[in-house]
Amino acid sequence: KVKSVVNIPVVLNGNVLIAQDVKTAFNETGADGIMIARGAIGNPWIFREAKELLNSGGISSHVDAQERIKICLEHLYLSIKIKGERRAVIEHRKFYSGYLKGLHNASKIRSELMLKKELSSIEDILSKYGDELLSHNPTFHTS
Numbered sequence: 001k002v003k004s005v006v007n008i009p010v011v012l013n014g015n016v017l018i019a020q021d022v023k024t025a026f027n028e029t030g031a032d033g034i035m036i037a038r039g040a041i042g043n044p045w046i047f048r049e050a051k052e053l054l055n056s057g058g059i060s061s062h063v064d065a066q067e068r069i070k071i072c073l074e075h076l077y078l079s080i081k082i083k084g085e086r087r088a089v090i091e092h093r094k095f096y097s098g099y100l101k102g103l104h105n106a107s108k109i110r111s112e113l114m115l116k117k118e119l120s121s122i123e124d125i126l127s128k129y130g131d132e133l134l135s136h137n138p139t140f141h142t143s
Contacts (some may be wrong), residue, residue: 010030010033012029017038019050019083023053030092041094042072042097045123048061069130075099085119086117089117089118109125
């Protein structure tokens with residue numbers, strides 16, 4: 001509705017949590033752009049999936065457990081560079097649920113991670129968890 005009465009670009013923001021939300025928002029509103037905020041927390045591949053969905057109509061690339069763990073650690077490493085290890089490790093706790101959502105034994109692993117205050121402990125837990133997941137070979141598709 002807004003798009004039809006203004007002569008400036010309209011950008012939609014809010015409740016864009018998965019790639020399908022991007023497509024739905026464009027189709028239903030005619031917006032010129034979509035902003036993704038909360039939907040990218042623990043799900044940074046939402047941008048890749050949304051682009052693929054808009055360009056091809058589907059999502060062919062699945063995010064496997066190993067990629068989730070790898071990106072979770074990369075995120076933590078970048079935070080450490082900016083904030084220092086102690087602060088980054090503690091602040092990163094809020095992201096574990098997003099990165100591990102839907103994976104085998106995720107609740108148990110999150111509980112362990114929440115108690116750790118050193119990067120080396122987190123790396124050990126996630127490394128062992130990744131090895132455990134390889135035996136289950138889970139994949140998780142976010143949309």
